[in-house]
Amino acid sequence: MARELIAALQVMEVCRRNRVLFSSVRTANEWISPIGQEFVREIDCVVVPLPPLRARSDTVPSLVSIYLNRINPALDRQIAGITPDGMQMLQEYRWPHNYTQFKGCCKSLRLWQRGQSSAQTR
Missing domain, CATH: 1.10.8.60 (Helicase, Ruva Protein; domain 3)
Incomplete structure (x- = not known):
């Protein structure tokens, strides 16, 4: 599902015109979730880690x-x-x-x- 969302964001060039915020749950040992890593890699997101x-x-x-x-x-x-x-x-x-x-x-x-x-x- 993350791949489809990333593809749609790229095709529509949403990230060029808008700030896109998303959140993901991570385990205590992770800096960023695997899905978050895909977003960072594919659409150049900024990561803002927030404690629960x-x-x-x-x-x-x-x-x-x-x-x-x-x-x-x-x-x-x-x-x-x-x-x-x-x-x-x-x-x-x-x-x-x-x-x-x-x-x-x-x-x-x-x-x-x-x-x-x-x-x-x-």
Whole structure:
């Protein structure tokens, strides 16, 4: 599948006109995944290694704020923040599916929202 995507990007010259971002999961022993190596080799990508979210729990409050500011305009009720207990739960969670799971959790906060000012997670 990676080969087909690389071929399509090359044929359409997407990488000449745009910045293409992709992410890949790697093991602890790898600098870059095998699929990532193909992208670097074929379309001259820049590699930006990021530690998993579970290794950067101190950034969770900032990420929550950024993501809520991004999704709030589309919500019928605004989420202004998260209770301290809720934030602690988010920071302590292991996030096995990393940012995808984190974003889904932030979207679901509106279901648990209490009042207008703060969301409580369960």
